[in-house]
């Protein structure tokens with residue numbers, strides 16, 4: 001006779017919150033909000049709030065499904081071992097039900113309360129992150145984050161579509177900015193947590209191709225990223241206040257990326273520039289996206 005594994009007690013709300021990767025999602029939601037506020041229309045506040053809520057819930061659902069699928073990987077990486085599933089604080093089924101329910105709710109609410117264009121792009125981004133990145137590419141190729149990372153670039157398009165019902169050149173540039181920003185953002189981190197990924201058998205670029213190639217790739221992606229970041233200004237899609245902030249922030253980003261690409265080290269501080277580039281990459285998107293909204297509404 002077989003005995004069923006004992007069921008865990010119901011998980012705490014904090015564990016469900018942790019499934020949504022709330023810290024990463026703040027920036028995802030912020031880029032969505034800025035995409036919405038950069039649109040040349042005044043959005044009804046209730047509708048706008050609902051759209052941003054749907055992006056937050058959809059992104060949270062994607063995070064939960066990611067953790068449901070890769071609990072085995074998370075268990076072997078130091079950075080992720082304390083998450084609710086690998087730490088044994090939650091049944092896998094609960095994470096699956098939570099993710100599917102929340103994801104469906106976010107897309108349906110967006111479709112009913114906001115518009116179909118925003119709901120469709122939200123659905124695509126959730127499916128992209130879960131199926132294309134997490135299930136298909138992450139364990140197969142070091143290009144995982146380049147292709148799969150597109151999922152994280154959709155929110156500005158969703159925000160814009162929520163406001164206008166369509167897409168346009170400016171939100172497409174914002175998509176391209178986050179898309180090209182993701183490799184330097186992630187590979188800078190991957191350089192200093194390489195052993196974690198190597199132990200887990202995840203083929204991240206520094207593990208598979210080595211540090212030199214990764215550094216060069218960071219430098220290479222930074223060039224088109226810089227052009228796309230500044231482009232809204234000369235194209236007349238944003239004014240000089242955006243142009244100045246975006247140029248200054250991009251110059252700092254490019255300098256740090258160049259130091260990383262050149263493999264510059266400072267005595268006694270291993271991976272100093274890599275850590276600086278990773279940290280700055282987060283501030284960078286907050287400031288550049290924020291500057292676009294300030295430029296539209298205040299400047």
Ligand code: HEM
Pocket residue numbers: 023024025026027028031133144145148149151152153178182185186189282285
């Ligand atoms: C496939 C693409 C990406 C990968 C693999 C990736 C990976 C990571 C990892 C491993 C961390 C550090 C640890 C953590 O807190 O979990 C991190 C931090 C972060 N990422 Fe990304 N990231 C990606 C794309 C993005 C995107 C698109 C955004 C937002 C637009 C973003 C925003 C952030 C933020 C805000 C943090 C800091 C979180 C904190 O303070 O703990 N990331 N990222």
Ligand SMILES: CC(C)=CCC/C(C)=C/CC/C(C)=C/COP(=O)(O)OP(=O)(O)O
Pocket residue numbers: 021024028055058059062066080122125126129138151152154155
């Ligand atoms: C609107 C919507 C659905 C947006 C999707 C949000 C999204 C794709 C964010 C990407 C950022 C992210 C959490 C990467 C983590 O990669 P990982 O899963 O490899 O990190 P881990 O090792 O921390 O699990």
